[in-house]
């Protein structure tokens with residue numbers, strides 16, 4: 274039966290892989306998955322609407338496909354994100370070098386014409402629905418290609434897009450955060466939406482986020498574990514304002530039942546997002562009583578402490594990069610190009626770290642100090658401390674010891690990234706104040 278469809282074409286198409294296609298190919302058939310489906314985008318001159326697809330075959334070859342203008346709506350159902358299709362009679366076009374992007378494995382892309390045939394491989398499965406997962410079930414070891422769908426109760430929405438400074442001359446980016454929670458995880462999840470997704474049209478449907486505890490869905494988010502655990506938007510990400518299905522319904526029910534719990538989580542998030550003028554000072558005992566369930570990743574607290582036994586043996590002095598602090602064996606003041614941070618104009622500089630036990634009336638806690646904080650704590654330049662350590666000058670260190678023992682100072686502390694990753698609460702030194 275399937276053969277009859279092709280009787281109008283002169284040749285019967287044969288299955289090929291994407292790496293066999295070029296602009297001369299007319300009668301072919303490829304079996305591909307829509308691995309990415311970009312958002313409806315306006316060209317930089319704002320004259321053309323387009324939508325980019327990334328097609329993948331079973332050998333892992335990938336090819337860009339582009340829909341223009343009204344095709345975006347016309348092909349909405351026919352080419353779904355993560356759908357698998359047999360595609361034939363789609364024109365293959367050469368891409369000039371200057372237009373190629375990181376999506377392009379070959380210098381060709383697929384266009385879609387009126388004669389293009391698109392046949393779902395699994396029509397019996399119907400439309401492809403989001404596969405919403407509990408936040409706690411998303412793997413913390415990250416595969417850069419993996420994307421996940423989640424639903425969450427909205428706790429916070431960043432009011433305006435924030436500009437992210439361009440590094441090494443690259444284009445600047447914009448980001449806007451939405452913080453959500455669900456029943457699976459004490460830690461609220463920060464979702465960073467990038468660039469086009471920071472536009473007002475994506476946020477207009479969340480006007481009452483602070484009161485309403487709205488349940489919304491996200492498709493195709495990428496995990497990010499550099500600072501705890503958060504998720505980033507990607508090419509295929511969509512915000513779904515009225516999520517459907519069992520998982521979304523369960524979460525709505527939970528949100529109605531556990532209103533107070535969500536309110537508490539929101540309060541903690543808002544305290545971090547809108548910090549007061551004053552330091553939030555706690556005792557070491559209070560800090561030790563905190564639990565993962567009532568602490569969030571970005572939380573910052575202060576303790577007021579002294580160091581009863583500062584030891585010169587716990588001062589570590591070394592020489593390292595003036596930019597990234599990476600250790601080097603070059604002579605002091607030597608200019609060099611650092612292989613660790615890739616900066617060309619680095620100077621070999623004195624660096625110090627210091628391990629100590631802080632105490633207040635309620636308990637003790639161990640910390641490690643780095644560079645600038647050691648300078649602030651000792652009220653000595655890194656070069657001075659380096660010299661004291663090199664000379665093993667216990668007399669000079671005694672003045673520092675006395676000061677640390679007698680004059681209380683503030684330490685700013687925050688949870689290590691283990692909190693977001695593993696729900697394990699440990700405190701890190703984030704800064705020294707006076």
Ligand SMILES: [Zn+2]
Nearest residue numbers: 594597611614
């Ligand atoms: Zn460096």
